[in-house]
Amino acid sequence: MQHTNAMEQHIAVFGESGSGKTVLVSSFYGATQEPQFLQSSLFDVTADLTEQGHRLHRNYLGMRDSARLPDATRFSATSYAFTIKLKDKLAKAKGASPFDAVRLVWHDYPGEWFEQDVSSQEEGERRVDTFRSLLQSDVAILLVDGQRVLDNAGTEERYLKSLFTSFRTGLLKLEKDLLEDGQPLVEFPRIWILALSKADLMPGFDVFDFRDLIIDKSGDDLGELRKVIERMVDSPEALAVGEDFLLLSSAKFEPNQIEVSERIGLDLILPIAAMLPLERHVKWAEQKQAGAKVAESLLKGVGTVAVALIGKRNEDGIKKLKNIKKLKDLKGLVGGQLAAGVLTVAATMGTEQLEKLNAAALAKRDHLAAVLSRFRLDMDEGERQLVFLRSRK
Numbered sequence: 001m002q003h004t005n006a007m008e009q010h011i012a013v014f015g016e017s018g019s020g021k022t023v024l025v026s027s028f029y030g031a032t033q034e035p036q037f038l039q040s041s042l043f044d045v046t047a048d049l050t051e052q053g054h055r056l057h058r059n060y061l062g063m064r065d066s067a068r069l070p071d072a073t074r075f076s077a078t079s080y081a082f083t084i085k086l087k088d089k090l091a092k093a094k095g096a097s098p099f100d101a102v103r104l105v106w107h108d109y110p111g112e113w114f115e116q117d118v119s120s121q122e123e124g125e126r127r128v129d130t131f132r133s134l135l136q137s138d139v140a141i142l143l144v145d146g147q148r149v150l151d152n153a154g155t156e157e158r159y160l161k162s163l164f165t166s167f168r169t170g171l172l173k174l175e176k177d178l179l180e181d182g183q184p185l186v187e188f189p190r191i192w193i194l195a196l197s198k199a200d201l202m203p204g205f206d207v208f209d210f211r212d213l214i215i216d217k218s219g220d221d222l223g224e225l226r227k228v229i230e231r232m233v234d235s236p237e238a239l240a241v242g243e244d245f246l247l248l249s250s251a252k253f254e255p256n257q258i259e260v261s262e263r264i265g266l267d268l269i270l271p272i273a274a275m276l277p278l279e280r281h282v283k284w285a286e287q288k289q290a291g292a293k294v295a296e297s298l299l300k301g302v303g304t305v306a307v308a309l310i311g312k313r314n315e316d317g318i319k320k321l322k323n324i325k326k327l328k329d330l331k332g333l334v335g336g337q338l339a340a341g342v343l344t345v346a347a348t349m350g351t352e353q354l355e356k357l358n359a360a361a362l363a364k365r366d367h368l369a370a371v372l373s374r375f376r377l378d379m380d381e382g383e384r385q386l387v388f389l390r391s392r393k
């Protein structure tokens with residue numbers, strides 16, 4: 001059941017069959033049900049659909065206790081909804097926070113649908129409907145299979161070219177049905193992160209190595225994929241395809257043993273989904289890289305997140321900030337007014353500022369601000385550990 005006072009974020013995960021999508025989401029959810037997480041975290045993570053949560057948890061326990069991988073899900077388009085809810089209901093007075101939960105919707109798009117032709121009209125319609133359902137995602141993750149990279153050592157360009165080409169042609173086949181009257185889309189994932197799945201198979205390989213491999217071996221193919229996405233969206237200047245990179249591993253896999261505690265990058269999924277759009281969308285809007293309709297879509301909700309992150313410093317300024325819906329509203333607040341300043345500060349705070357904010361929020365039992373500032377700090381830490389690389393544009 002959807003929480004009534006929740007900030008909702010969507011993330012779309014694309015990957016070929018066998019790239020590890022089901023293992024990733026099972027490991028993501030299962031780890032949040034471990035006693036250590038439940039005892040130490042400021043928030044609980046629950047699956048909105050109990051049956052779905054039990055299935056993911058069972059997958060995780062099978063890996064942890066029996067070294068058993070989840071069954072492959074072929075041609076299965078699944079959306080997983082998780083609610084991340086603060087534990088301390090008394091931390092702030094009722095109504096003091098703009099929201100008290102984050103709802104993460106994880107869309108899993110079948111890899112086979114990009115690899116194989118449509119077998120019937122019904123399947124074709126299902127592909128289009130499924131893709132439409134994930135258009136509201138701010139962030140898309142495109143998986144590069146670490147096992148396939150190793151299998152093609154020395155000729156990685158063969159695999160990467162095949163990967164990017166299959167996704168490019170898959171989007172081209174959907175294009176006519178997705179664009180109404182041929183008009184580019186306002187609502188579309190605008191941050192496309194390239195992620196190396198099964199990163200545990202490549203010890204010593206950091207996110208810069210991954211970036212360099214992609215650019216060196218298949219930069220032109222990635223560029224062609226970017227061109228297709230650009231022509232599908234309104235305001236393609238407000239778009240980042242293959243500018244952010246991430247290493248992902250669900251566990252360390254060994255013969256007859258799966259160490260689920262040795263994960264890479266999965267703890268960044270929530271921070272990225274919740275906070276990366278704030279950083280990027282505010283920047284694009286301020287740099288006037290989006291048309292009016294796109295800017296309105298980009299700014300939807302960022303004022304609320306900024307309020308939750310920074311707190312109530314000025315009632316009038318915060319009220320204006322929460323009401324930002326259109327580009328002209330942001331323009332009107334530029335020029336020294338507090339609300340615009342709060343929005344920019346929230347999107348651009350450095351590590352030292354975030355650490356101070358996090359400590360103060362914990363001291364005041366403002367758990368919402370503590371969680372969101374920790375999410376931003378987690379992204380910074382991911383970069384220091386060479387697991388995550390944000391776009392510098």
